[in-house]
Amino acid sequence: xxxxxxxxxxxxYRRRQGGVYRFALQMSGSETVAEDVTQEVFMVLxxxxxxxxxxxxxxxxxxxxxxxxxxxxxLQKDRCYVPIIEAGEEGDTPTAECFIxxxxxxxxxxxxxxxxxxxxxxxxxxxxxxxxxxxxxLHEMNYSEAASVLGCAVGTVRSRLHRARAMLxxxxxxxxxxxxxxxxxxxxxxFA
Amino acid sequence: xxxxxxxxxxxxxxxxxxxxxxxxxxxxxxxxECERCAARLADERALGAGLRALAAxxxxxxAPPRVEAALVAAxxxxxxxxAIDAAPVRSRRWQGxxxxxxxxxxxxxxxxxxxxxxxxxxxxxxxxxxxxxxxxKPNKPDDGDxxxxxxxxxxxxxxxxxxxxxxxxxxxxxxxxxxxxxYDRTARRDARRPKGAATRNLISDGGAAEVATDFIPLxxxxxxxxxxGGHVVRVELPRSAxxxxxxxxxxxxxxxxxxxxxxxxNDGLARAVRLVR
Numbered sequence: 001x002x003x004x005x006x007x008x009x010x011x012x013y014r015r016r017q018g019g020v021y022r023f024a025l026q027m028s029g030s031e032t033v034a035e036d037v038t039q040e041v042f043m044v045l046x047x048x049x050x051x052x053x054x055x056x057x058x059x060x061x062x063x064x065x066x067x068x069x070x071x072x073x074x075l076q077k078d079r080c081y082v083p084i085i086e087a088g089e090e091g092d093t094p095t096a097e098c099f100i101x102x103x104x105x106x107x108x109x110x111x112x113x114x115x116x117x118x119x120x121x122x123x124x125x126x127x128x129x130x131x132x133x134x135x136x137x138l139h140e141m142n143y144s145e146a147a148s149v150l151g152c153a154v155g156t157v158r159s160r161l162h163r164a165r166a167m168l169x170x171x172x173x174x175x176x177x178x179x180x181x182x183x184x185x186x187x188x189x190x191f192a
Numbered sequence: 193x194x195x196x197x198x199x200x201x202x203x204x205x206x207x208x209x210x211x212x213x214x215x216x217x218x219x220x221x222x223x224x225e226c227e228r229c230a231a232r233l234a235d236e237r238a239l240g241a242g243l244r245a246l247a248a249x250x251x252x253x254x255a256p257p258r259v260e261a262a263l264v265a266a267x268x269x270x271x272x273x274x275a276i277d278a279a280p281v282r283s284r285r286w287q288g289x290x291x292x293x294x295x296x297x298x299x300x301x302x303x304x305x306x307x308x309x310x311x312x313x314x315x316x317x318x319x320x321x322x323x324x325x326x327x328x329k330p331n332k333p334d335d336g337d338x339x340x341x342x343x344x345x346x347x348x349x350x351x352x353x354x355x356x357x358x359x360x361x362x363x364x365x366x367x368x369x370x371x372x373x374x375y376d377r378t379a380r381r382d383a384r385r386p387k388g389a390a391t392r393n394l395i396s397d398g399g400a401a402e403v404a405t406d407f408i409p410l411x412x413x414x415x416x417x418x419x420x421g422g423h424v425v426r427v428e429l430p431r432s433a434x435x436x437x438x439x440x441x442x443x444x445x446x447x448x449x450x451x452x453x454x455x456x457x458n459d460g461l462a463r464a465v466r467l468v469r
Contacts, residue, residue, distance in 0.1 A: 004271050006264065013260060021255040038255040042263050046270065115249050118242040137207075137243040138250070162203050169235050172242075 002049045012059075013042055019060065019139065020067045026134045027071045029123045033078070037070045057148040064135070064149040072127055121171045129164035136161050193218040198229045206236030293425040296454040296462025299410045301433060407455055407464035422457035426468070 001008040020041050025034035044066050045052075052062050122133055135146040136157070143154045150157065201219045204211045223230040432446040451468040 006267055006271075009267050010260070010264060013263060017255045017259070018253070022250050022253050025253060026250065035255055035259055039259050039262060043266060046263070046267055111245065112249075114242055115246050118239075118246045122243075122246070133243070137240070138247040140247070142209075158203070162199070165203060165206075165236060165239055169239055172239070 001045075009046065012045075016060065016063055017042070020063050023064060023134060023139060024067055024071050026119075026122065026138055027068075027127070027130060028075060029119075033071070033074050037067055037074065040070050041066045058145070061145055061148040064139075065151070068131060068149060075127060117172060117175060118168075121168050121175070124171060125164055125167060129160055129167060132157055132160045133164045133168070137165075193222045195222070195226060195229055198222050198226070199232075202229075202233055202236055206233060206240050292456045292460050292462055293427045293454045296410060296425075296456065296465055297427055297429055297433075297452065299462055300408065300465045303410055304408065402451075402468050404453065404468040405466045407453075407466045409464045410462050422455055422463065425454045425456055427452050427454055 001012055017038055021034050021038045024037035025031060028034060028037075041063055045063065052059065056062075057065075122130060122138075125133065131150065132146060135141045135149060136143070141149070143157045146157045147154045198219055201211065201215055203209075205216065205219050205223075223233050428449040429452055430446070431448045431450050432441055434441050434450065453466050453468055454462055455464040455466075456462050
């Protein structure tokens, strides 16, 4: 690609654009932002491909890092915020078992509602917590890869993810899990 | 394992990540014994299931085709159109001269160092035909100033440089635009100057008199014969760089700077360099 091979660039783009686009979409909640960020990321790659250092991380981490910077810049500029949908939705109480249901219209509806609830909860997190959830839980990156993208230590990723997931649980519970499943505990934690 | 320790491993347990077997077992055993931690683990696993479902639902999402089309178009345009800097034209020209001057200085080091190594004698006399060749200005050697005295003994010339330098001098028809240094030829100064060497008295922009050597060619043969005009760029080199010429350097003054003029052709190629004092 650096040598000007268009086919190589196209191949690289098609292989990596999905992850970059989904990352930007899950971070911003906006298809417009995700589209802009995706285009900017590959424009940067086109201009500054020589700056990629394989010893510092993978191509994916490099692209995600660029995407992260653009998304954060865009979020700060647009001050995007997607609030959690207020309680009052009808339907069964979401439990872990409901995600397993297949071929059941009511189950599918519940599943979609839960997915949307989780999506909104992720978008409501502060950016530095949201990005670790998106990278580690939605894009299944390990701690090391996520640390490479974020430019921080692995321990930082772990601690942020721990806190982010706890926040998600609290927000999802506060959103209106009125009929608590037996698996859902009280919000208090034990630190014996 | 206590509840505080359990909190440190709960994410890895809930996400079923690879972890230390002993820690995993200890964590699971604690969840069996502690109702609150068991509930925490269940919450984390439920959240994990929800996040996996969210990821699966978005798995097919892609950037629209127009993004690829725009990028491919931009890629093609970059291939056919030279990169355009954002810097202003004047700044780009200055940057070009500066790069050329630095390249000329580096080329000078390599060229002269290589030729000195090939030379049988570092102090060859210059005859009248070689007055156009590299010469050295006379300097009164100071006590301990081996560098200056070495310059007095001169940079050696090569016969192949004669025509090259002559061609350079003939080709430079227009006054240099980047330097207003004027010069006039002078006769040999004193007996200490190597026979045949020539120096020039320069009058710098500020009116101060300067003395310089003749130009030392950086390229030879066909490259120099194609010289069709250029400019002289004043640069500064560290005195320690004279070591590249094979000349001893006074280490006490190694950090001092030496002025030099680089002759850069209109094609941006550095043709020759001279030392100035």
